[in-house]
Amino acid sequence: MPASGRRDARFPVVDPATGETFDEAPDQRADELDAVIDRAGRAWPGWRADPAARTTALRAAADAVEAAGDDLARLLTREQGKPLAESHAEVARTAARLRYFADLPPGTRRITDGRPVHSEIRWRSLGPVAAIVPWNFPLQLAAAKFAPALAAGNTVVLKPSPFTPLATRLLGSVLATALPEDVLTVVTGREPLGARLASHPGIRHVTFTGSVPTGRAVAGAAAASLARVTLELGGNDAAVLLDDVEVDRIADRLFWAAFRNCGQVCMAVKRVYAPARLHAEVVEALAQRAKTVPVGPGLDPDTRLGPVNNAPQLTRVEQVTRQALADGARAAAGGHRLDGPGYFFAPTILTDVPPGSPVVTEEQFGPVLPVLPYRSVDEAVEAANGTAFGLGGSVWGTDLDRAEAVADRLECGTAWINHHAELSLAQPFAGAKHSGVGVAGGPWGLYGNLRPFVVHRPREDDEVGRR
Ligand code: NAD
Numbered sequence: 001m002p003a004s005g006r007r008d009a010r011f012p013v014v015d016p017a018t019g020e021t022f023d024e025a026p027d028q029r030a031d032e033l034d035a036v037i038d039r040a041g042r043a044w045p046g047w048r049a050d051p052a053a054r055t056t057a058l059r060a061a062a063d064a065v066e067a068a069g070d071d072l073a074r075l076l077t078r079e080q081g082k083p084l085a086e087s088h089a090e091v092a093r094t095a096a097r098l099r100y101f102a103d104l105p106p107g108t109r110r111i112t113d114g115r116p117v118h119s120e121i122r123w124r125s126l127g128p129v130a131a132i133v134p135w136n137f138p139l140q141l142a143a144a145k146f147a148p149a150l151a152a153g154n155t156v157v158l159k160p161s162p163f164t165p166l167a168t169r170l171l172g173s174v175l176a177t178a179l180p181e182d183v184l185t186v187v188t189g190r191e192p193l194g195a196r197l198a199s200h201p202g203i204r205h206v207t208f209t210g211s212v213p214t215g216r217a218v219a220g221a222a223a224a225s226l227a228r229v230t231l232e233l234g235g236n237d238a239a240v241l242l243d244d245v246e247v248d249r250i251a252d253r254l255f256w257a258a259f260r261n262c263g264q265v266c267m268a269v270k271r272v273y274a275p276a277r278l279h280a281e282v283v284e285a286l287a288q289r290a291k292t293v294p295v296g297p298g299l300d301p302d303t304r305l306g307p308v309n310n311a312p313q314l315t316r317v318e319q320v321t322r323q324a325l326a327d328g329a330r331a332a333a334g335g336h337r338l339d340g341p342g343y344f345f346a347p348t349i350l351t352d353v354p355p356g357s358p359v360v361t362e363e364q365f366g367p368v369l370p371v372l373p374y375r376s377v378d379e380a381v382e383a384a385n386g387t388a389f390g391l392g393g394s395v396w397g398t399d400l401d402r403a404e405a406v407a408d409r410l411e412c413g414t415a416w417i418n419h420h421a422e423l424s425l426a427q428p429f430a431g432a433k434h435s436g437v438g439v440a441g442g443p444w445g446l447y448g449n450l451r452p453f454v455v456h457r458p459r460e461d462d463e464v465g466r467r
Pocket of ligand 1: 132133134135136141159160161162191193194195196198209210211212214215217218221232233234235265266267363365391431435436
């Protein structure tokens with residue numbers, strides 16, 4: 001029990017493969033959060049002062065993450081549900097992100113525009129950064145926030161989702177072996193912890209990944225202290241198949257673009273538009289894969305598709321599927337929960353879906369995919385662009401120039417050709433429309449955690465400057 005005599009509150013963490021509580025995590029109070037943010041503020045001057053020391057520490061942090069890879073991956077699978085191989089891949093990407101940003105120091109730039117002054121842009125860090133992340137990729141998405149924030153010289157307070165707090169807590173302990181004290185602190189708890197963090201006057205940048213409604217709440221909360229806000233929000237990505245597509249050749253890649261991580265990927269393919277002539281063939285190819293993919297607990301080495309992460313999300317997936325079936329859709333595969341314990345939903349391919357059904361217009365975020373026919377490319381592009389989301393999109397076909405011309409018409413942040421959701425660490429990542437505010441990834445992610453500080457100085461021959 002703490003010195004105050006108060007017993008620490010805790011909340012349960014459920015294994016989605018069984019539906020049973022298997023551990024718990026601290027439910028941190030407002031005064032604990034205040035103390036963490038205060039310490040992050042005091043750690044900032046030391047951390048921002050020495051870029052070379054930061055590079056060394058972040059490289060060491062990447063090594064420490066890799067060394068703890070087995071423990072991190074197992075815990076991640078246990079609380080998130082994804083197959084163990086995918087957890088290992090997530091840990092590897094977490095380390096890779098740290099390494100990428102460790103070696104990306106901000107440059108100083110001198111501007112000379114013919115006037116008798118020169119201006120120098122020096123980049124300054126912001127202060128304590130709040131990083132708030134969802135449950136679908138707890139480690140990787142956390143690293144996408146803390147790696148650039150730390151590399152820029154900020155300190156970080158990281159809050160995972162209460163559905164997946166444990167691997168992030170372990171990650172925090174692993175990082176603590178390489179980073180100075182209080183430079184990165186993990187806080188866990190149920191709401192209103194996130195709201196408190198987003199509105200805290202000690203925070204200078206709130207970098208958030210999650211749903212559109214919560215993103216709105218975070219932007220509103222951060223307005224109180226005028227902290228900078230970066231929002232990476234939901235998506236409803238369309239894949240547009242052109243009439244020269246070879247269905248057999250793309251079916252595997254398209255299936256996994258929709259179903260990886262049980263469809264719980266912000267930039268998963270969430271709608272497929274197929275030419276009417278090929279529609280039945282596309283439905284059949286995807287349904288055949290959905291019916292045969294091994295579904296099971298993530299720790300089982302044969303599993304390719306795990307459970308949905310949590311009970312509310314399972315209910316949501318079930319509701320949009322039922323609504324689509326009630327609207328007249330037909331399940332070419334799946335369409336229902338799986339019997340037995342855990343949050344398993346049968347991989348589902350829907351056809352004959354009315355375009356206005358929520359499974360098309362909203363984000364299903366689960367193992368359910370509608371396949372819609374179209375008659376002209378203009379019609380497909382209009383439908384693809386016809387939601388408030390604008391995260392990603394893809395175009396699939398044999399003629400790459402034609403596919404690229406169609407991809408260029410998609411209103412989104414990233415458009416792929418014959419791929420989906422492949423990202424380089426060096427590229428900017430930004431959603432259009434309601435899918436985001438600000439830019440993450442690559443140098444843009446680093447500069448999103450910095451402010452320009454400009455020094456104007458007269459040239460050497462200035463009449464006032466020299467004696
Ligand atoms: P969510 O918005 O419910 O929660 C995200 C985080 O915000 C969690 O840590 C949660 O505890 C916290 N939170 C909840 N209420 C809050 C509040 N009032 N103030 C501050 N924080 C609060 O999202 P989720 O269900 O955890 O994740 C799924 C969503 O995330 C999907 O919409 C998905 O598309 C999106 N997502 C986007 C990206 C991207 O890069 N664009 C990546 C992954 C997931």
